[in-house]
Amino acid sequence: MSTFLILGASGNVGSVLSTTLEQAGHTVRRATSRPAGAGQVHVDLATGEGVGAALDGADAVFLLSPPGHMNQDVTLGRVIDEAVARGVKKAVLMTAMGADADPTAPLRKAELHLEASGLAWNVIRPNWFMQNFNSFWIHGITHHGAILLPTGNAKGSFIDSRDIADVAASLLQRSDLDGQAFDLTGGEPLDHDAVAAILSEVAGRTIRYQEVTPDEMRPGLLAAGLPADYTEFLLTILHFFKLGYSERVTDAVERITGKSPRRFQAYAQEYSAAFV
Numbered sequence: 001m002s003t004f005l006i007l008g009a010s011g012n013v014g015s016v017l018s019t020t021l022e023q024a025g026h027t028v029r030r031a032t033s034r035p036a037g038a039g040q041v042h043v044d045l046a047t048g049e050g051v052g053a054a055l056d057g058a059d060a061v062f063l064l065s066p067p068g069h070m071n072q073d074v075t076l077g078r079v080i081d082e083a084v085a086r087g088v089k090k091a092v093l094m095t096a097m098g099a100d101a102d103p104t105a106p107l108r109k110a111e112l113h114l115e116a117s118g119l120a121w122n123v124i125r126p127n128w129f130m131q132n133f134n135s136f137w138i139h140g141i142t143h144h145g146a147i148l149l150p151t152g153n154a155k156g157s158f159i160d161s162r163d164i165a166d167v168a169a170s171l172l173q174r175s176d177l178d179g180q181a182f183d184l185t186g187g188e189p190l191d192h193d194a195v196a197a198i199l200s201e202v203a204g205r206t207i208r209y210q211e212v213t214p215d216e217m218r219p220g221l222l223a224a225g226l227p228a229d230y231t232e233f234l235l236t237i238l239h240f241f242k243l244g245y246s247e248r249v250t251d252a253v254e255r256i257t258g259k260s261p262r263r264f265q266a267y268a269q270e271y272s273a274a275f276v
């Protein structure tokens, strides 16, 4: 049995991942930037506080950068270097689909840092999460009955974050796929009209898709507390969605976990209370 440090352990992916690893009999250290409670360790990625102690004696680490932070090469680079220094054997890093498109982007630099670190590694690059509809995009759905996004009629092969957790759990517990990066997607590309139709069906009310411009979307993101640089990053990657870059489907989830990715319909049904 192994000891794993899980960053983002209260988040969409990390919470499911932590539970899965515990149920498999492993010891899990759940990182939090808040004061640590039982089973948790305090780690502030922004400052590096707690990183060394949290990694000490761990066999492997799951790495992500919390939304809102743009200097991922610095924050994650620090954790990777500390993992090497503390004798950690392996790291699985979650970035995002498309992160490898620009070698100068901070997320790509973090990936390259890990690949060159000497640790056993995997990089997982998920597409847009289904769970964004019950979190980031829920305000428009609740208050305007609309998904308000600047994404045109482009399709996305949205992925359920629980599938990402299943992939990460598998990769952390095996070594035969070490040294590889995987783009993770759901199994079916859907445009936002199709998403709205499914959400309407489970909610029992009409939810529509309404395209907005980046300029119309920006004030809401800033008002929600997103930093200006992260807001521009988000609008940029939403533009890439509109250009069709999120449509691709890969077989990585099934190849790694042996299970088909969850369908959007099933996600919507399970989260229906959020959309009513």
Ligand SMILES: NC(=O)c1ccc[n+]([C@@H]2O[C@H](COP(=O)([O-])OP(=O)(O)OC[C@H]3O[C@@H](n4cnc5c(N)ncnc54)[C@H](OP(=O)(O)O)[C@@H]3O)[C@@H](O)[C@H]2O)c1
Residues within 6 Å of the ligand: 007, 008, 009, 010, 011, 012, 013, 014, 031, 032, 033, 034, 043, 044, 045, 046, 064, 065, 066, 067, 094, 095, 096, 097, 125, 126, 127, 128, 129, 132, 161
């Ligand atoms: N949403 C998408 O469509 C999408 C698509 C592709 C990739 N991604 C990537 O997925 C990641 C987010 O994953 P997620 O949705 O599972 O997480 P999440 O639900 O957004 O949760 C963020 C996690 O980060 C932790 N955190 C916040 N500030 C921190 C800090 N300063 N130091 C350490 N931990 C901190 C939070 O825990 P505490 O509050 O306890 O500290 C929380 O567990 C991001 O890197 C994003 O780029 C997202």
